[in-house]
Amino acid sequence: LNKPFSKIGIIGSGNVATALAIELKAKGYNITEIYSRKKANAEILAKKIGARVIEDLAELNPQLDLVIIAVTDDAIAPIVSKIKKTIKSIVHTSGSVALSAIKKGNENYGVFYPLQTFSKKRKVDFKKIPFCIEANNAKLLRKLRLLAKSIGGEAFELSSKQRLQVHLAAVITNNFTNHLLHISQFILKRNGLPSKILYPLLCETIEKAVKIGPAKSQTGPAIRGDSSTIKKHLGLLPKAHQKDIYIAITKSIQSL
Amino acid sequence: LNKPFSKIGIIGSGNVATALAIELKAKGYNITEIYSRKKANAEILAKKIGARVIEDLAELNPQLDLVIIAVTDDAIAPIVSKIKKTIKSIVHTSGSVALSAIKKGNENYGVFYPLQTFSKKRKVDFKKIPFCIEANNAKLLRKLRLLAKSIGGEAFELSSKQRLQVHLAAVITNNFTNHLLHISQFILKRNGLPSKILYPLLCETIEKAVKIGPAKSQTGPAIRGDSSTIKKHLGLLPKAHQKDIYIAITKSIQSL
Numbered sequence: 001l002n003k004p005f006s007k008i009g010i011i012g013s014g015n016v017a018t019a020l021a022i023e024l025k026a027k028g029y030n031i032t033e034i035y036s037r038k039k040a041n042a043e044i045l046a047k048k049i050g051a052r053v054i055e056d057l058a059e060l061n062p063q064l065d066l067v068i069i070a071v072t073d074d075a076i077a078p079i080v081s082k083i084k085k086t087i088k089s090i091v092h093t094s095g096s097v098a099l100s101a102i103k104k105g106n107e108n109y110g111v112f113y114p115l116q117t118f119s120k121k122r123k124v125d126f127k128k129i130p131f132c133i134e135a136n137n138a139k140l141l142r143k144l145r146l147l148a149k150s151i152g153g154e155a156f157e158l159s160s161k162q163r164l165q166v167h168l169a170a171v172i173t174n175n176f177t178n179h180l181l182h183i184s185q186f187i188l189k190r191n192g193l194p195s196k197i198l199y200p201l202l203c204e205t206i207e208k209a210v211k212i213g214p215a216k217s218q219t220g221p222a223i224r225g226d227s228s229t230i231k232k233h234l235g236l237l238p239k240a241h242q243k244d245i246y247i248a249i250t251k252s253i254q255s256l
Numbered sequence: 257l258n259k260p261f262s263k264i265g266i267i268g269s270g271n272v273a274t275a276l277a278i279e280l281k282a283k284g285y286n287i288t289e290i291y292s293r294k295k296a297n298a299e300i301l302a303k304k305i306g307a308r309v310i311e312d313l314a315e316l317n318p319q320l321d322l323v324i325i326a327v328t329d330d331a332i333a334p335i336v337s338k339i340k341k342t343i344k345s346i347v348h349t350s351g352s353v354a355l356s357a358i359k360k361g362n363e364n365y366g367v368f369y370p371l372q373t374f375s376k377k378r379k380v381d382f383k384k385i386p387f388c389i390e391a392n393n394a395k396l397l398r399k400l401r402l403l404a405k406s407i408g409g410e411a412f413e414l415s416s417k418q419r420l421q422v423h424l425a426a427v428i429t430n431n432f433t434n435h436l437l438h439i440s441q442f443i444l445k446r447n448g449l450p451s452k453i454l455y456p457l458l459c460e461t462i463e464k465a466v467k468i469g470p471a472k473s474q475t476g477p478a479i480r481g482d483s484s485t486i487k488k489h490l491g492l493l494p495k496a497h498q499k500d501i502y503i504a505i506t507k508s509i510q511s512l
Contacts, residue, residue: 220431
């Protein structure tokens with residue numbers, strides 16, 4: 001496969017920047033430089049992939065044909081305004097920032113959003129990552145599709161509006177589910193019970209929802225209208241925030 | 257393996273009664289009779305496992321050595337009072353009802369709670385089901401342990417208090433997570449996006465939480481304190497109940 005980009009710069013050194021840079025490097029891409037507000041993190045990442053750290057965006061190599069901006073949402077716009085115009089293409093990796101946010105940058109601009117959760121301590125299989133892509137022209141869009149395919153994931157061409165909806169669904173699926181698991185584990189732990197007791201149920205929850213759909217999978221006190229069990233449960237939750245979650249989800253299930 | 261019980265009656269014809277009866281039958285247990293308030297359902301189940309339907313609890317065979325009461329929580333106590341005293345042992349299958357609720361029944365009474373979610377339309381692998389067991393004497397407890405092992409699952413000896421805590425954690429892990437998946441799918445659907453786009457994220461969410469723990473796995477706008485994304489998301493959720501869930505979980509994540 002021909003590489004759609006020959007010289008890439010990465011801006012950012014967080015979870016997404018780190019995962020992407022390492023994967024691109026592993027697939028033979030030439031990542032020449034890293035910039036991050038957090039210089040120490042940039043150095044750790046640069047060392048891993050054999051790139052140089054730049055301390056100022058003005059030092060970006062003007063010959064780069066792609067700059068990937070993988071930073072927090074609010075930091076994208078200020079960075080875009082400092083990117084050299086000679087650099088061919090720039091993309092950001094955010095699920096919730098519109099394409100228009102980087103339009104004052106370069107001639108070719110786009111979005112390359114990996115629909116996955118990344119942490120520095122955990123390696124993720126890129127072959128399974130869907131990429132949501134968007135660009136201001138067909139040529140860059142095609143290149144981003146190739147970029148996604150070359151590191152393994154399927155590419156979905158989405159508008160900024162659609163991407164934001166996917167991002168919302170992703171936050172609910174990942175961040176919120178993870179927090180529920182956190183609360184479950186908290187309950188088990190404070191009662192001296194092993195986490196593993198819930199793993200078979202957790203696996204079945206996901207498999208069932210995928211296979212027969214969550215609408216047909218719903219069971220439990222909320223959907224049964226079992227108010228005495230609901231009352232008992234609420235009495236066991238020690239934190240007000242946990243009770244609020246219990247009540248909100250129960251009401252929502254009962255409104256179906 | 258010797259069977260700890262030779263003649264079993266099942267009371268109930270819902271999801272748990274059906275799954276248990278079919279599995280016990282498949283493992284060679286002799287289930288002689290089924291009773292349910294819903295006679296039509298009892299007949300469907302009885303046909304599946306070759307048992308007879310009884311129309312009144314007074315008709316229960318006095319020679320049964322185990323009656324399994326798998327009905328809604330509130331229905332347990334009224335049933336217990338009608339079970340013949342000659343029947344050796346009775347158990348219920350509820351996560352949230354105390355052992356004491358069936359003590360007015362027979363000499364030997366216990367709890368046999370399968371920690372899994374059941375629906376009639378989906379077959380579950382019993383080898384992976386943990387059973388939470390409890391009994392009023394060591395002999396019945398040992399028999400229930402054998403019963404659990406003989407149909408495949410691991411047995412955990414828990415007090416009624418511990419079982420209620422596990423049940424709460426199970427409701428959060430299964431019922432609440434399933435509802436979040438329901439909302440995610442609802443969002444994708446109304447925007448013309450395929451459900452499968454979120455499956456890799458969903459798988460990674462669970463694998464990550466199991467391997468590194470949910471505390472270290474938390475990412476997203478809530479934990480980052482990204483209030484502009486949170487605001488955008490709230491604007492996209494069409495139902496007040498969905499907004500309430502979003503706010504409650506976000507606040508809880510931010511209180512960590």
